[in-house]
Amino acid sequence: MITAEQKPLKEIIEYISPYNRILLVGCNECVTVCAAGGRKEVGLLASALHLNCLKQGKTIEIKELTLERQCDPEYVEELVSEIGRVDAIVSMACGCGVQSVAARYKETPVFPAVNTKFMGASVAQGIWEERCKGCGDCMLGITGGICPVARCSKHLLNGPCGGTSYGMCEISPDVECAWCLIWERLKALGMEKRYEEIMEAKDWRPAGGGGPRKIIREDLSL
């Protein structure tokens, strides 16, 4: 899923300081799972913003709404009845959601309330780690299900660098060496021979090297 973290409150306050009526919009998808921008976080942020205004002797109107998916025009349309009643929108969705709302409601300023971080997986309660760079040409089938593009600090494709030490990466004792993980996994699968296969320099076009990417499914298009 896409992970995110709430922006510093000070930054959000700066964005909305010229406005009195705010539409604060959460998203029920990824940002709910990583507890950054779901219904609960919308309520918490609204309270924090109200409190800040009270401290400054000001008042602010905040309308709270959480959409099923902010990256889907079908759900973004649900905001239409609120748009005329607010001065600005604060989105708690990932960058995809913020842009979907901004593209639909061009006359109303839209501000992000979270920093979109990475595509990751939950490794323990409250901990998410990066697992995918969205490179567009998945190589997990030949690397034992461990991605060197996302998990090797140098994105190396042909084995580890000299910075690997007892399974950990030189950048931090908390970061596992992706190539040690790959080696262990290939051994467990009896596929060590695969380690000798040389991977060619990666084609970065599917990763976005050629510009913004797009998927067109003609079988699904109307």
Place this chain on the structure above:
Amino acid sequence: MTLQNKLSKGDFVVLAEMNTPKGVDISDLVTNVRHLKSRIDAVVIPDMDNGVMHMSALAGGAIIRQQGLEPMIHVYGRDRNRMALQGDMLAAHVLGINNLVVVQGEAMTHGDHQNAKPVDDLNELDLLVMVHSLLKGRDLAGFELSGKPEFFTGCQVQPIQDDDHLEQEVKAAKAKVAAGAQYIMVPPAFDLDYYTQVLTRFKSLNVPVIATVFMLKNVGMARYISINDPSSKLPESLITRIRKSKDREMECVTIAGEMIKELKTQVQGIKISASGWEDRLPAIMDCAGL
């Protein structure tokens, strides 16, 4: 007198654009430079021009310096991160390359290594800030340099498509000048009335403006540019003129020479881009009376 001194004094300068080879045979580059040595003020060396892999501009600049001419190299962020760029800038100084022009790199998808990973660590403004920092004797991480480099750094504006785009580019150029650009290089346009209006806007930013004269090579090229590049403002009459000429190649040379004559009084410098026909540059300059 250096290029920087000439432009600072308000003198008119002539620059010739020359590409490094795609390979290691530098004979054409050296020959072309020798033919122009006493007639131009500097040679502009693009880096991976049009996104096509060539010998680096740094090496090209060093070759030009060896030939006794001033080089001016392109600097852009597509292929190098801030560490590589700063390292190359320090190398440029010690190799005698002190003129830089900060440009935008061509999109990787238009080049000949489309599967390469674009770097894009620093944009044009960032690059100007980087050069300014090096001039002050510090790198972008704040560390002190052992010896300060010296650079004369300019910027390039994007091809102007319409009036609204011109407004955008003037604002962008203003920001670049504020970030340290000491001159502005303007891409070519073939409608001289229109080009004059464009140049006038950039001249208002109070740094030397260098216009570009691009040599058309034939009717096909002129037609292609006219259709595909709205910023070129290439009039149909120019295509007809080349087509009707008995000596089309000479007509192209004459057209470039005439444009230089017209522009000479309007700007502080002209960059002539012959895109591979650098051996015709002396003829163009003859026509222009340079």
